[in-house]
Amino acid sequence: MSIRRWINLVSVVIIVIFLNLIAVRYYYKIDLTENKIYTVSEATKKTLFRLKNPLNVKVIVSDDIPSPYNTSVRFFLDVLNEYKSVASDKVKIDIIQDVPQIVEKAANLYGIPPVQVNAIESDSLQIKKIYMGAVLIYEDKTETIPVIANVRVPEYELTSLIKRMSSENEKYVAIIDAGKSANPYSNMRTVFKALSKNYKVESVKIEKGKLIDKKYDVAILVSPIEELKPEEVYPIEEFLFSGKSVILAVDKVDGSVQSGYAFKKETGFEKFFNKNGIKLTNNLVFDANATLINVSRNAGGFIVTTAVKYPFFPEIINFNRELLVTKGVSTVNMIFPTEIKIDKKNQMKVTPIMFSSDKTGLEKEPYNVALDRQYSLNDFQYSKIPLAFILEGKFVSEFEKPLNEYKDNFRNKGVGKLILVSDGEMFKDDYVVSGDNLKLIQNVVDFLLSDPELLELRGKVVKFHPIMINSPSNALLIKYLILFAPPIFIIVIGFVVMKIFGKRRVRL
Numbered sequence: 478m479s480i481r482r483w484i485n486l487v488s489v490v491i492i493v494i495f496l497n498l499i500a501v502r503y504y505y506k507i508d509l510t511e512n513k514i515y516t517v518s519e520a521t522k523k524t525l526f527r528l529k530n531p532l533n534v535k536v537i538v539s540d541d542i543p544s545p546y547n548t549s550v551r552f553f554l555d556v557l558n559e560y561k562s563v564a565s566d567k568v569k570i571d572i573i574q575d576v577p578q579i580v581e582k583a584a585n586l587y588g589i590p591p592v593q594v595n596a597i598e599s600d601s602l603q604i605k606k607i608y609m610g611a612v613l614i615y616e617d618k619t620e621t622i623p624v625i626a627n628v629r630v631p632e633y634e635l636t637s638l639i640k641r642m643s644s645e646n647e648k649y650v651a652i653i654d655a656g657k658s659a660n661p662y663s664n665m666r667t668v669f670k671a672l673s674k675n676y677k678v679e680s681v682k683i684e685k686g687k688l689i690d691k692k693y694d695v696a697i698l699v700s701p702i703e704e705l706k707p708e709e710v711y712p713i714e715e716f717l718f719s720g721k722s723v724i725l726a727v728d729k730v731d732g733s734v735q736s737g738y739a740f741k742k743e744t745g746f747e748k749f750f751n752k753n754g755i756k757l758t759n760n761l762v763f764d765a766n767a768t769l770i771n772v773s774r775n776a777g778g779f780i781v782t783t784a785v786k787y788p789f790f791p792e793i794i795n796f797n798r799e800l801l802v803t804k805g806v807s808t809v810n811m812i813f814p815t816e817i818k819i820d821k822k823n824q825m826k827v828t829p830i831m832f833s834s835d836k837t838g839l840e841k842e843p844y845n846v847a848l849d850r851q852y853s854l855n856d857f858q859y860s861k862i863p864l865a866f867i868l869e870g871k872f873v874s875e876f877e878k879p880l881n882e883y884k885d886n887f888r889n890k891g892v893g894k895l896i897l898v899s900d901g902e903m904f905k906d907d908y909v910v911s912g913d914n915l916k917l918i919q920n921v922v923d924f925l926l927s928d929p930e931l932l933e934l935r936g937k938v939v940k941f942h943p944i945m946i947n948s949p950s951n952a953l954l955i956k957y958l959i960l961f962a963p964p965i966f967i968i969v970i971g972f973v974v975m976k977i978f979g980k981r982r983v984r985l
Contacts, residue, residue: 517559521636525564528643532564533614535571537583538625539607543596549626550609556631580608587612588621615642637675648926651681651693655709656701656745664905665699671919676926683709686882689716695925697724700901705745707876711883714749714874718891722925724918726901729757730844732789732813734770737847739789739813748875754820755868757899761815761844762864764791765836765857768810768911772848788838789813789846792912795832795861802830802867802920808912812902813846814864825870830896832861865898896921 525532534557538550554572561568573583584591589610596605611622613635620638628634641647650672654660661669661680672678681689681696685708689696696716717723727746732739741759750757768790773782791811796803809831816839819827836857840846871892879887902908909915 653698656703658701659699704743717893722894726898729815739844754823756818761840763788766834810911814900828867829863830865
């Protein structure tokens with residue numbers, strides 16, 4: 478080999494080394510994913526830049542995590558490294574992985590539980606005990622992510638925890654216990670746990686003569702079973718009139734899938750609604766775009782379970798996309814919702830949140846909600862009935878005179894913000910994990926607490942768009958193209974390069 482070729486080779490090696498060093502320090506990437514899941518959002522950057530002290534993140538993982546859990550861990554670490562690149566000295570990452578004894582000791586110290594997973598080793602299925610958790614330490618506060626594989630959106634999980642740890646003014650959410658409503662100790666554990674990641678959430682029992690503490694920023698009342706008494710309605714009114722926000726997710730009609738019967742009930746807010754131009758009607762909404770439910774039938778001595786669409790459980794896909802509360806929400810499943818009517822003459826700002834489909838029906842008393850009911854096109858005569866509203870402005874009390882228990886602090890009107898949803902069951906533990914129900918109530922609370930950053934992050938979910946191929950012949954063609962096109966392409970490029978260099982040698 479001539480000296481010139483040696484010089485060229487060494488020059489190329491040096492150039493490649495320098496380019497890699499520059500790329501490590503100054504790099505640019507293109508994120509082609511739909512929700513930019515590999516790019517740190519502006520909301521996260523703002524949260525990191527607001528940190529006054531360093532954030533220490535300890536990732537405690539076993540060394541031999543099997544697939545597919547290792548992919549989740551790797552993605553989580555990639556997101557953490559992005560945080561490090563953005564905030565540099567404000568984020569410190571410590572990966573505890575190599576020695577099993579040290580990993581177990583660290584996991585026990587920070588309350589990270591072991592997870593049993595299936596793994597194929599030596600051609601046999603084995604059960605392994607592994608650790609894959611993380612701990613965030615900021616000043617004297619500690620937050621734990623017990624199982625990384627359970628985290629669907631790492632950036633949302635991390636940033637929401639960082640926001641809560643670094644926030645100087647913690648925000649409070651009250652889940653109201655009145656009229657035997659849903660509460661965190663019985664059937665709202667999922668909502669309680671989700672909201673507690675970002676806010677201080679407490680159950681508040683309404684007691685006669687007492688008001689809702691003004692330390693709370695939002696009050697939530699979900700699906701009261703019994704009609705609220707006047708002494709329970711007034712504290713909620715007074716809280717709203719004091720400039721606070723209230724979420725009412727109430728059921729005007731209760732139904733039973735098993736019996737096929739439904740009956741209307743009073744909520745206790747009827748007079749308040751009437752005074753403010755709101756009418757939560759007794760008309761049940763049923764929809765051609767419905768949720769699938771499992772139905773068991775006896776067939777020749779065997780119990781056969783099939784999934785059928787139940788129109789009285791609408792699957793909502795129509796949302797007001799101009800609102801932040803619907804960001805990242807694709808479907809919501811409702812349970813026996815009713816029609817809401819709003820008087821356009823009132824002075825409040827009225828904004829619908831979501832609607833039924835273009836093929837909707839209204840069921841009036843007596844209700845027929847039987848599973849085997851037959852429907853025709855004539856049953857679905859309505860379109861896009863609003864099922865939830867944001868109401869902002871001046872509200873009027875239903876009480877013209879103060880109740881004896883509240884003479885000293887009576888308010889007959891005030892300015893506030895009310896979210897009204899014509900279904901409370903959808904936020905209980907049995908249904909809240911269906912569709913994006915949980916995401917919707919989280920979005921609503923974030924919206925009321927003016928936290929758009931969390932709204933932005935929650936929508937960063939990995940979305941899969943598989944190619945739908947109906948023809949078997951086309952599927953086979955695409956399969957072979959995927960298998961053989963890349964190597965053929967490489968061979969053709971190699972052949973072209975060889976031809977070009979061959980011509981150059983002939984000329985020389």
